Amino acid sequence: MQAQAVCRKATIEDAGTLADLIAGYAQKGIMLPRSKEVLQRQIDTFIVAEVDGEVVGCGSLCKLGTDLVEIRSLGISEGYKGLGIGSKLVDFLxxxxxxxxxTKVMALTYExxxxxxxxxxxxxxxxxxxKVWKDCVHCAKQHACDEIAxxxxLN
Ligand SMILES: CC(C)(COP(=O)(O)OP(=O)(O)OC[C@H]1O[C@@H](n2cnc3c(N)ncnc32)[C@H](O)[C@@H]1OP(=O)(O)O)[C@@H](O)C(=O)NCCC(=O)NCCS
Structure with missing residues (x-):
């Protein structure tokens, strides 16, 4: 299965699929929600993983400083976890x-x-x-952030 997953940059046509994928994780409190409109605006920062032409995962890179980026919105659909696809997305990012x-890539995560x-x-x-926690204002847990940095x- 791992060899069949292909990572590529997201295109504007992926925005709806990405919004659904991220909404599922946002409902569980493990990701910040992103509307389709926001995703369309930020699509250049997103990548997707496909298996047999179906998008089964995504991730994005957010620039926080001249030498620092954050991995965001990393998620794999149920049924496709544990197959190396998340690692493949991280490698691509x-x-x-x-x-x-x-040279510095960070993430805030429970994983x-x-x-x-x-x-x-x-x-x-x-x-x-x-980071100045600029996205944290949108997060329900902003005053009790329990994510790990x-x-x-990179060298
Ligand atoms: C976290 C996530 C992206 C991992 O993707 P994945 O495709 O399942 O991960 P991989 O198959 O590439 O796993 C790579 C390694 O990490 C381990 N791993 C993955 N998820 C793990 C977990 N929850 N607990 C412990 N180990 C885990 C795997 O066992 C594997 O180890 P191995 O190399 O020794 O076999 C995926 O589980 C997910 O979408 N989670 C929900 C969203 C989320 O929390 N995203 C992170 C936001 S920053």
Whole structure:
């Protein structure tokens, strides 16, 4: 199954599918919701994973500073987890970061083991001044954030 998953940059036609995928995770409180309109505006920052032409996962890269990006909206559809597709998406996003000459890739997540297996280390959230938590105003948990910050240094 892993070999059949193909990662590619998202196109405007993917916005509706991405909105549905992300809405499912947002309802569970593990992702911030993104409307179709917002996704259309930010589509350049999104990638998708396809199996047999069907989108089964997504992820995005948000620039937080001159040398720092955040992996966001990373999710795999039920039935496709544990098949290496999430790791493939992370590899693709890291390649994108390298192409932009970025050396620090971070994420805020509950899926610490997954990120550790992909070479990330747990770090203190306070080390990221650039983030200024600009999206946190949209999050129900903004005053009680229990997500873990993870960081991968690229070289
Ligand atoms: C987290 C997520 C993206 C992982 O994607 P995936 O395709 O299932 O992960 P992979 O198959 O690439 O797993 C890679 C490794 O991480 C491990 N792993 C994945 N999810 C794990 C979990 N929840 N707990 C422990 N280990 C996990 C796998 O066992 C695998 O280990 P291995 O290399 O030793 O076999 C996916 O489970 C998901 O969509 N979760 C819900 C949304 C979410 O929380 N996203 C993170 C927001 S930052």
């Amino acid at each position: 890291i390649e994108e970061a390298r192409n932009q000459h970025i 610490v083991t997954f990120f550790q297996k992909n070479g990330f280390k747990i770090v203190d959230k306070e080390i990221f001044p650039e 993870v960081l991968k240094m």
